[in-house]
Amino acid sequence: MSRTFLKMNGLGNDFVVIETATQAFEPTPEEIRAIAKRGDGGVGCDQVIAIDPPKAPGAAAYVRFWNSDGDEIGACGNGTRCVAWLLMQSSGKEAVAFDTSAGRLSGVAAGEKLVTVDMGPPALDWTQIPLSEEMNTERVELQVGPIDAPLVHTPVCVSMGNPHVVFFVDAPVSDEFATGTGSLVEHHPLFPEGVNVGFAHIAARDHIQLKVWERGAGLTSACGTGACAAQVAAVRRGLTDRKARIQFESGSLVIEWRESDGHVIMTGPVSMDFTGKLPVAA
Structure with missing residues (x-):
């Protein structure tokens, strides 16, 4: 049937x-x-x-x-x-x-x-992501590329019911970069359950440009939990205000990490x- x-x-x-x-x-x-x-x-x-x-x-x-x-x-x-x-x-x-x-x-x-x-609220402890070893999830000891000139490094880890790692980049990355780097990081030994990989460019205190390589799905035009994770990561680093527009090539989501109860609110x-x-x- x-x-x-x-x-x-x-x-x-x-x-x-x-x-x-x-x-x-x-x-x-x-x-x-x-x-x-x-x-x-x-x-x-x-x-x-x-x-x-x-x-x-x-x-x-x-x-x-x-x-x-x-x-x-x-x-x-x-x-x-x-x-x-x-x-x-x-x-x-x-x-x-x-x-x-x-x-x-x-x-x-x-x-x-x-x-x-x-x-709901993000999970921020290393056991909740989960990571394979104890680490400060606000500044994770991970880099991709040469030791003296890494392509990306020191990301933030967040779980939104699924694991995310967010790298901050100086400019929006290409699909080729996100695919090449994301596919390497997705199965890194630090992430025993795999991980979604975000590349976030802070355009303003209320504007993030984002590309996400999704665990098990690859490069997607938009990722809702990835947008939530990027905003939480940016707030943890002091890079954005509590509410920001997360922009993908296909459109935008508005994400607020609410201070009153710690919940992440997404509109799209x-x-x-x-x-x-x-x-x-x-």
Whole structure:
């Protein structure tokens, strides 16, 4: 039996979304890879998302995320906005909460196909990222390139339900640089679970230009948790104010690391692309 899906995106970061209330979805990594593959019968996406019935009081759903390489992950920022928008559309409400393996997330309508989500507080201890050895996550002892002239060095580490390392760069980096450097760092021994790699250029106290190499997905047009991690990293270093615009080539997100409760608040657009049916084998 084929399964119905929704194709959505947030700033070009695209998703296959499957609602499981009326159709079972317990995919193998191979099935996820087949769905995510672009061309050759796959739908094509950066992540696959399952919206399950809720497991706990106060939640509208339980949500699962997979990267295109088949690995299940704890959080996906742009995907969270898409899920929140869908749940608000189906309920007719202006606010919604749902659970993930990384904890409870919530969203509110912020305009026409514009959603604000509470991504919760960042995890900053080295055991929470996690790192393979004890280290100050505000200034991690890591560099790429020659010892006397590293390409990037001394990043900040943040977990937003998934691990991120953020390098600050003097100018926006090219896709080639992000791919070459990001693919090296993603599987560095310091990160036993792999890591998402961000390259952040501070354009102003309220403006970061960002490119992200995503763990298990590669270079993507936008990364919501990567934007959250970059803003948290910049605030920790004193480089930006608490609220800033995080700019990707495909558009921008507004991220605030709220001082009152330490939560990270993300506002950005969602887009519904099309609906379809997965191949029977998927």
